[in-house]
Amino acid sequence: MAIGSKKIQRKNIRATYAAGAAAVTITALALTAAPAVQAAPALAPAALTLGSYQPSASTTGVPAGTALKAYNTSGADLVITTDGTVLNGLDIYGDIKVRAKNVVIKNSRLHGGKAIPKSNTGVVDATSAAVVNLVVQDSTIVPDRPSYYRDGIVGHDYTARRNHIQGSNDGLGIFNRPGGPVTANVTAEGNYIHGLTYWSYDPAHSDGTHNDGIQVQGGQNIRIVGNNIVANSKPGTGSAPNPRGTHAGTGIMLQQNVAQLANVVVDKNWVDDGQTSINIDNGKYSKITVTVSNNKLGRNQFDFGNGSKYPIRVISRAASTVGGLTTSNHWADTQALLVEGKTGGIRYNY
Structure with missing residues (x-):
């Protein structure tokens, strides 16, 4: 079998397509399209050292020249239930529900x-107890139909690497x-996240969606390194304008809604x-301990009035232990160290 002149490697997997109330289990093909022959760039993204470069559209998403094969064009949910499934070089429609170990997209x-x-x-939904060691890398994640219920990747036990996520x-x-292990086991590295979709109507919030580039709500063993996160947004179709203009909620939200955080590192982003x-909130727990270090902060946050902005915001000084906070985070433009104060870049609510 071939796509044009591109050879296809086949691997049988078991997948479930859910359409409406019906769910049919079928035998599908995990297709791996051979990449187009092209000259190698001076330095491929995989060879770059995290934190030494600012991820962009040119270093994330589907690599240039990759031949994609249309897959699951009905757009029904694609539920992966076989361990070791690999989806490579595909143009995939439908929300992907991972219910297996060692899946690679x-x-x-x-x-x-x-x-x-x-x-x-x-x-990509990785909320199932069956998910272990999911990898999503070098992929472009832009929903055709944005919704206040549709994130980019959500869940636990996954690595997101060099993805371009938008919309x-x-x-x-x-x-x-919830109800499972205390570990989240997530690594996010080298991704470019921007241009989220704002909705004035959101069942979870009376003031519209609180769009976050990365939202951490609980768990242990979380590593967020070398990403480029621009927390901007635009209204979805039918939504009223965002009263905060193009400003989304938070670039990186560290908040203990689900469980207490431990071994959480936010570095070189x-x-x-x-x-x-960057928001640090102890939430429903009396203490929060995280590392926030060596990050480069822009200055384009929402202005709450008279130049009042929050590049890094810590909700409670007494409840928060933040490694590297005052010793290693810098302004992206001047490389000056962030310090506490209204214009210094680090602020506490109380």
Whole structure:
């Protein structure tokens, strides 16, 4: 079998397509399209050192020259239930529900579902207890039908690497499984997240969606390194304008809604825009301990009045232990160290 002159490697997998109330289990093909022959760039993104370059459209998403094969064009949910499934070089429609171990999605364009979800999910949903060691890399994740219920990637036990994520509600959602282990086991590195979709109507918020580039809500073993996160947004079709203009919610949200955080490292990222670029909130727990170090902060946050902006915002001084906060985070433009104060870049609510 071939796509034009491109050879296809085949691997049988078991997949489930869910359409409406019906769910049919079928035998599908995991297609791997051979990449187009092209001259290698001076330095491929995979060879670059995290934190030494600012991820952009040219270093994330589907690699240039990759031949994509249309897959699951009905747009129904694609539920992966076989361990070791590999989706490579595909133009994939439908929200991908991962229910297996060691699944790899790479070099692919992910469109998401054609219908509005009935509850919170992602273009890639990794919330199942069956998910272990999911890898999503070198892929472009832009939903064809944005929704306040459709994030980019959401769940636990995954690695998101060098993806270009745009147009979703949140870019990445990270939390351990409620009622399950305390570990989240998520790595996000080298991604470019920007241009989220704002909705004036949101069942979870009376003031519209709180779009976050990366939202961490609980769990242990979370590593966020070398990403470029621009927390801006635009209204979705039918939405009223965002009263905060193009500013989304938060670039990186560290908030203990689901569980207490531990072994959480936010390092060497570029973060800008939003109402707050990096937010640290102990939430429903009395203490929060995280590392926020060596990040480069922009200055384009929402102005709450008279130059009042929040590049890094810590909700409670007494409740928060933040490694590297005052010793290693810098302004992206001048490289000057962030300091506490209204214009210094680091602020505490109380």
